[in-house]
Amino acid sequence: MLVKYQNRIMALPMLCMIIIVLSACCFDEQKNETSNVNPKVQSVETVSVTRGNLTPTVSAHTTIIPALDFVLCSSVEGTFEACSSAGNKITEGGVIGKVSEEEIKSPVDATILSIISSNESVPKNYPLATAKYTGFALNIEAENFLKILPENAALKAKFQVVDGVGPTEAIAVVVPVSENAESTLQCLIGKDIDVKPGQSATVVITAETRKDVLLLPLSVIAGRQGKGMVTVINDGKQIQTEVMLGATDGAYIEILSGVNEGDTISSIPPNLDPRSNL
Numbered sequence: 001m002l003v004k005y006q007n008r009i010m011a012l013p014m015l016c017m018i019i020i021v022l023s024a025c026c027f028d029e030q031k032n033e034t035s036n037v038n039p040k041v042q043s044v045e046t047v048s049v050t051r052g053n054l055t056p057t058v059s060a061h062t063t064i065i066p067a068l069d070f071v072l073c074s075s076v077e078g079t080f081e082a083c084s085s086a087g088n089k090i091t092e093g094g095v096i097g098k099v100s101e102e103e104i105k106s107p108v109d110a111t112i113l114s115i116i117s118s119n120e121s122v123p124k125n126y127p128l129a130t131a132k133y134t135g136f137a138l139n140i141e142a143e144n145f146l147k148i149l150p151e152n153a154a155l156k157a158k159f160q161v162v163d164g165v166g167p168t169e170a171i172a173v174v175v176p177v178s179e180n181a182e183s184t185l186q187c188l189i190g191k192d193i194d195v196k197p198g199q200s201a202t203v204v205i206t207a208e209t210r211k212d213v214l215l216l217p218l219s220v221i222a223g224r225q226g227k228g229m230v231t232v233i234n235d236g237k238q239i240q241t242e243v244m245l246g247a248t249d250g251a252y253i254e255i256l257s258g259v260n261e262g263d264t265i266s267s268i269p270p271n272l273d274p275r276s277n278l
Contacts, residue, residue: 045267046233049259052215056207056247058145064161064199067137067188069113070174072106072129074099074122075152082118084129087111096129107172108133108188125151130177136189138203139176143183144225145205148247148254153207157187162200168193173205210247214255218248222269231266232259240270 074080078100084090089111095103096112099122110131122128138159155173160166170187178184187203189195221228224245232239246254259265 044233044238046264047217047220047267049255049261049263049265050215051212051261052252053209053211054213054215054247054252054254055209055249056145056149057204057249058140058142059202059204059250060140060142061200061202062138062140064136064138064189064195064197064201066197067133067135068139068176068178068186069130069132070110070176070186071127072096072104072131073152073175074102074104074124074126074128076100076102077124078102078122080116080118080120080122080128082115084112084115086114090131096131099128104128106131107174133174133188135191136193136195136197137176138170138187138189138201139178140185140187140203140205141180141183142185142205146183146185147226149207155185155205155207157185157203157205159187159189159201159203161195162202164199164201165193165195166201170203207247210254213246214259214261215252216243216255216259216265217267218251218253220265220267220269221245221253222271224248224253229270230259231268231270233264233266238266 076099080097080099082097084094084096090096090106090109092106092108094106096106096115097104097118110133113130113132115129116122116127138157157170157173158167159170160168168189171190172188174186174188176184176186185205187205195201216230218224221230221243223229227242227244229240230243232241241258243258244256246256248254
């Protein structure tokens with residue numbers, strides 16, 4: 001009986017040793033399985049290319065200034081016939097001239113500073129006259145915004161003065177006479193609005209809504225001007241794809257080509273930094 005009891009005591013340490021060894025093996029195997037997981041294979045969040053409406057929008061912080069002289073341009077090609085002359089005052093909606101029977105109107109009460117002669121043959125978008133609005137304005141750099149808009153697009157603007165009036169609609173959006181006229185928009189402030197030069201304000205300019213266009217969130221695209229890159233998910237593969245970009249409203253952007261409606265896109269934009277591959 002004593003011998004049998006002693007044998008059991010001697011077997012106990014050996015049994016404990018076996019349990020420890022088996023546990024270690026299981027832990028190592030689990031560790032190896034975990035370490036073999038390829039992080040690139042892990043699932044990624046995605047979005048789909050959809051169709052919808054988008055209102056082209058640009059916004060900026062700027063400062064109130066006395067309005068610069070602005071330009072009135074031809075909306076079509078043809079022969080110009082002047083209906084006003086330099087020094088004349090013109091009311092909002094007043095006709096300064098015609099190009100092939102297309103009336104050229106002033107968007108605000110203004111004074112004509114200069115105007116080209118009648119019977120001049122002019123191309124579309126040619127400067128016909130300069131005018132002066134006696135009031136305040138907000139200028140905004142909008143080069144990229146203007147590039148994606150059709151010529152003579154109808155624009156609207158609202159502004160909010162910091163610790164002041166607003167949101168308030170601008171009475172007109174015009175092209176100022178300046179060195180950067182091709183990339184600058186001027187939002188004219190009504191004379192009845194209580195503002196001062198030097199005040200800071202936020203301006204939001206919008207164009208006509210584009211309907212039934214392909215859309216993606218801005219956050220999934222690398223690049224903003226003209227073209228960019230997205231990661232298309234197809235059969236589990238990640239394919240970097242170039243897309244042509246159109247208008248944006250600040251949250252979504254119009255996709256002109258490169259992907260189709262329903263395509264699955266990674267929510268993480270392609271990393272274009274070559275150092276990430278080192």
